[in-house]
């Protein structure tokens with residue numbers, strides 16, 4: 076048996092975030108604050124057949140956790156067809172989806188039947204008015220319906236992701252925690268990151284893990300850290316006195332680059348080794364050229380062996396932090412956007 080493939084820091088290629096579209100029906104202020112975007116050309120999007128040829132190569136090299144994301148992944152037509160294909164791959168131990176939830180009530184049953192294991196819904200507020208100003212959408216009720224429906228069709232282990240922004244939704248931490256409990260979901264509070272298209276980001280808007288925990292504790296009492304948290308997992312997990320488990324993703328104040336086993340494939344087949352990486356590996360050209368699967372494996376292997384990314388740690392060393400990518404660079408290369416890289 077071959078030794079496991081690792082990068083220059085000994086990190087395996089275990090998790091893949093597979094973006095199936097760069098389009099989105101929401102305009103969250105921390106992700107897509109602009110009025111216009113440049114989209115990936117449709118003819119560049121990988122077909123399900125191309126993804127179906129590529130993923131087994133990832134799996135052969137140690138990838139066992141796949142998260143389907145976007146943009147908004149439920150905008151990709153026939154998504155259950157892809158889910159069924161990926162779920163059937165031997166070696167895929169965890170197949171999850173991250174969605175903004177707007178179309179989840181309609182899609183949940185089909186995704187479940189197709190073999191999707193888990194769902195994470197992004198939910199930043201319980202207030203329709205706040206949702207309107209945060210996401211420029213009227214569909215808040217549909218997101219809540221989606222969360223309920225996901226539970227009804229049998230998705231257990233539902234997760235909620237909340238980006239916490241000072242002065243925007245940090246006052247809702249206790250209420251969101253209570254709502255998560257009612258839905259039997261595990262909520263993860265995410266520190267606002269200066270990634271990609273987060274052009275409105277300021278250091279002052281970041282609510283740190285320490286502050287998030289203080290807000291939780293002022294509402295429910297002392298929390299204890301769980302020891303079972305995997306080192307490569309982005310969220311540190313905690314338990315409240317009543318036994319409710321929740322997570323905090325502290326990418327800004329406690330980056331986890333040392334254990335990061337995650338890579339990202341954009342919908343047009345560009346493979347990034349870090350959320351902050353300026354460039355990626357063009358797998359689409361390799362896929363569309365008349366090469367063999369062994370040649371694809373060679374492209375993946377040699378690129379991963381050279382991986383030395385520790386983007387979040389390097390950003391933390393900067394003195395005056397500002398959004399990590401300039402507007403003109405986002406215009407020139409939409410793959411620098413968080414909504415293209417899949418978050």
Ligand code: SAM
Nearest residue numbers: 106145146147173174175197236267268273418
């Ligand atoms: N549209 C789907 C959704 O919102 O769940 C999937 C794609 S979205 C880019 C994936 C995740 O990235 C979301 O949970 C979102 O909250 C997170 N995200 C986007 N911009 C962020 C930022 N500036 N800081 C922290 N998280 C961010």
Ligand code: SF4
Nearest residue numbers: 099101103106175414
């Ligand atoms: Fe919001 Fe997700 Fe769309 Fe970004 S991709 S605007 S986080 S719903």
